[in-house]
Amino acid sequence: MKLLTAIAVAALSLPFGATAFAQSNPSGLTRAEVIAQLKQAQAEGVVPTSNNDYPPTAREIARNRQIYAIQHGGDGAVKTAADQAAAASN
Numbered sequence: 001m002k003l004l005t006a007i008a009v010a011a012l013s014l015p016f017g018a019t020a021f022a023q024s025n026p027s028g029l030t031r032a033e034v035i036a037q038l039k040q041a042q043a044e045g046v047v048p049t050s051n052n053d054y055p056p057t058a059r060e061i062a063r064n065r066q067i068y069a070i071q072h073g074g075d076g077a078v079k080t081a082a083d084q085a086a087a088a089s090n
Helices: 002-019 031-044 058-072 081-089
Strands: none
16 A cells, blocks of 8 residues: 555656756856857956956056957957947948
8 A cells, every 4th residue: 555655646746846947947148148258358358367366457457458469369459249240240
C-alpha cells in the first residue's frame, strides 16, 4: 500500500516539478548587448585597469582612451551606438 501511494505521489508531482525551473520571461540583456556595452565602456575609457582604480579619475579615463585608440587603430574618438548605427546604414 505504501509503495502504491509513493508511486502515485511521484507521478502526480512530475508535471508540477517540470515547470518550476522554466523561465517565463527572458533576462534583461542578451549576451551580444552586454558585449557591446563592455566595448563601449572600454572605448570611453571608463573601464578601470585594476580594482584599485574605481571609480577612475578623469586622468585615468583620458589615458584609457589613448590606450584604446592605440590598440584599435583610431583617432581616440568614441563612437556611440547611434554613430555606429548611422555608419552601418550608409
